[in-house]
Amino acid sequence: MNAALAVIGVFLLLAFYLGVRARQGKDMNLEQWTVAGRGFGAIFVFLLMAGEIYTTFTFLGGSGWAYGKGGPAFYIIAYGCLAYALSYWMLPKVWKYAKEHRLMSQSDFFAHKYKSPMLGVLVSLVGVVALIPYLVLQLKGLGIIVSEASYGKISPAAAIWLGVLAVTVYVMISGIHGSAWTAVVKDFMILAVAVFLGIYLPVHYYGGIRPMFEAVEKANPGFLTLPDQGMSVSWFISTVLLTALGFYMWPHTFGSVYSAKGANVFRKNAVLLPIYQLVLLFVLFVGFAAILQVPGLQGSDADLALLRLSIATFDPWFVGVIGAAGLLTAMVPGSMILMTSATLLAKNVYQVFSPSTTEERVRKLAVYLVPVIALVSLYFTFRGGETIVALLLMGYNLVTQLFPALFFSLFKNQFVTKYGAAAGIVAGVATVAYITLSGTGIGTLFPGLPQAVKDLNVGIVALAVNLVVTLAVSAFPPKFFRFTGEKNSPDVNLDVK
16 A cells, blocks of 8 residues: 555545544434534534535646636636625525525425425426536546545545445435534645645746746647637636526535524625635646646546646655545535435425425435435446536536526515426526537527627526526416416415424
């Protein structure tokens, strides 16, 4: 066993120990398992939300896109800051409403706001479908990190199986508490490792950050700017807007909002998290530094840029530290995704069709669904070949379709109906699915449009369709619609007991 593998093994065991031990002293009912009894303060919520946001995408995808795409990678810096500004006003309202009605999942919020359990089912299904590529992203990253950092001693498949097994066990036992405690270690490690690598590698190989950019530009003129077609300015703006609006629409991120003690937690985090966004800048520096030092990485292999450069630069023990940090960036969000997906299916799908199911039975079903979802994700992980950033953008295209319904639900005079919200979500998701599965784009469908329109992110196009349909359908009186036996009375009781 080499030193790198030993270090990675120690941190894997530490994460497993913290995840399991987090249950200690707690009566693990559904509320504790999913939202920690709404008892987390500002620090824990900060670490937990950062744990979900800064994932293998941060560690590998950011550096991989800087290496393979150049200038377009800077969109990664922009969208988080816009989302944090939005969260200052949006999240306190969401938290307050969720606390008043004892909500436990993202779907609970939509179902209660629109007085429509069936809308909650739709939101749950969209959320789970979007979370699968996001979990695949984490698992692919985990396999890459451990395999590379162990110098090939552990295959990507074996690394993925070990990581999934550890995460599945501690999620089943401790729920969100396990994720939160693992996030504590993960956040400190990723912060230290990313900042160190982002400063050291450009200085070591180029003499500084500015000389690094000058060398890259000399070798690849125009690589650091946005191209005229494809990932152009319009693509950049539309992608930043899409990801900013969808930032808190991920079910596991939305659900973690409920774990806070008070609304002021989010205002404090909205001030601090943009600073934390700077971590991404250092990750991009690593990708740019790798361009001339480890050339020739093509396609999805660009995600290896950070690790290949680190292996060429540092002793095995420190490569192990880097690998351990990357391992935790996969395990923390992976655990939240597993828990959230299981909760959505058990509580917001199964219980809707079987309303007599008790809260304890819902919790047990959610726990049993965790390994099932893990196995489904493993299947797609071993079959897929997309790059890490491509997987993330695929999920964003789907979850952002929930934003219009959320936005309109926060109005005092709610004029969007449950039918309009549902129709808009379906229209948006259908647009994303059609364009993605058919392999077409705006330019293919409408070749006569200006290039700036052709380059728009498909998720934004779907969002525009979503918005038009939402407002158009909401303009019709509810009597025009008859859904599956669902009560139309505004007095339907959806409070969680």
